[in-house]
Amino acid sequence: MVTLLNGVPRQPKRFVFVLMDQFTMLSFAGAVDALRIANRIGGGKLYDIKYAGEGGEVVASSANCRIALDLDLDELEREDTVILCGGVDVQKATSKRLINWLRREARRGVAMGALCTAGYALAKAGLLDDRRATIHWENQDSFSEEFEEVRLTKSVFVIDGNRMTTAGGTASIDLMLTLIATDHGEELASQVADQMIYTSIRTDQDTQRLSIPTRIGVRHPKLSQVIRMMEQNLEEPISPSILAQEVGMSTRQLERLFRRYLNRSPKRYYMELRLQKARNLLMQTDMSVINVALACGFASPSHFSKCYRAHYDTTPYRERGTQGAKAHS
Missing domain, CATH: 1.10.10.60 (Homeodomain-like)
Known part of the structure; x- marks a missing residue:
């Protein structure tokens, strides 16, 4: 479907959410709903959303909610954005096949983001080397010990080139609102935040833990x-x-x-x-x-x-x- 943006034809931007086993629902749902609401109030289909994962059938969250997948770990379009969704036991969920797929798609220029603990998988694939990144505060100690090449921060989210990472929880909403503002303007991002009753949009300068x-x-x-x-x-x-x-x-x-x-x-x-x-x-x-x-x-x-x-x-x-x-x- 082609969307008319200010009278100019524009293809919707495709987000492929790659769901790892035992992924966290809150981060995933917050990100997806921000894009869904942007579509609803943005005057057309601004974003196309697909769900992918190993096997291409069904994956369970840490709360045992099961999501039917649209895709296996297939070859994507270069213009796609991958959003990797992690959660409990992320090391176990980071399979060799997933790492190889991430590396292949990264070589083709696909932009990649990671929600909650999924930053571990990007780092394991070597895709965060010499970049700024963040991960849930509970995983920061272990992450910094294992991945010394990554410039780990305590921010709620980080965008470094075509790599994006979040700290988990509602930080995925902040990331998506930032991306929506970049794509379609601050006004639309603010309208999406209002719809979500999200009264304080955080930036990458905000830290994830309470003072x-x-x-x-x-x-x-x-x-x-x-x-x-x-x-x-x-x-x-x-x-x-x-x-x-x-x-x-x-x-x-x-x-x-x-x-x-x-x-x-x-x-x-x-x-x-x-x-x-x-x-x-x-x-x-x-x-x-x-x-x-x-x-x-x-x-x-x-x-x-x-x-x-x-x-x-x-x-x-x-x-x-x-x-x-x-x-x-």
């Missing part, structure tokens, strides 16, 4: 500053005395500050941050337990194991074994 004061429920500038330094220095932890010095207080004052607002010592809070990162790496990567320990600031594997067991009531080795059993069940 530290919002996350911890405390608005104290020095406390936030210390926590930010902790989060940025997990591999090489900073001593409480230096942290205190950096914000202009004594170590004793810092201790009191943490006890008052977070009911734990700075040392304990820092340890919990490091162990949380360690758990993410154990569950999302194939890194050895020793390398996970080093990446989280533990010089000794035995000390790491002891701290991990005290916090999670299991050892890092058993945690890794449990994940392996789940992957093969």
Whole structure:
């Protein structure tokens, strides 16, 4: 179908949503609906939407919603835009066939985007090397360890040339609204946002996680500053005395500050941050337990194991074994 745009014939732009096994419905549905609404209020079929995936038949989301596919991993038109949709167990869903297909289509010049965790598949195919990208905050630690060539950001979405990545959730709506504005103007994008009751359109300058004061429920500038330094220095932890010095207080004052607002010592809070990162790496990567320990600031594997067991009531080795059993069940 040819759409008349300001009286000028124009072919609809085709988006091919490639659904990986266990993809996240929210990211997928938000992106598709933004394009659907643009078609409805834009005066014609601006976008053609197709669903593709391995096998070309049916794929299930992580919520067990099943989507009938229009295409297998077939050869596309150069003008198409691929939107890869990921979700749970993205490593398992990233098959050799999918990687080869992504590389082939990329060589032909097809633009590619990735929603939620699907940025992993693009990176695995080498299609994000030396580019800016983002991924869901829960996967950032493991992603940055595995793909050092990618310039990972904490933005809600990133557009770098003909590569697009989002952080998941409603970030796919922000990406689509940006693309609609580029294709057809800000007014249409705003009308689509209004239809979606989407009152605040984010840009690639917005970060995906809540601010530290919002996350911890405390608005104290020095406390936030210390926590930010902790989060940025997990591999090489900073001593409480230096942290205190950096914000202009004594170590004793810092201790009191943490006890008052977070009911734990700075040392304990820092340890919990490091162990949380360690758990993410154990569950999302194939890194050895020793390398996970080093990446989280533990010089000794035995000390790491002891701290991990005290916090999670299991050892890092058993945690890794449990994940392996789940992957093969």
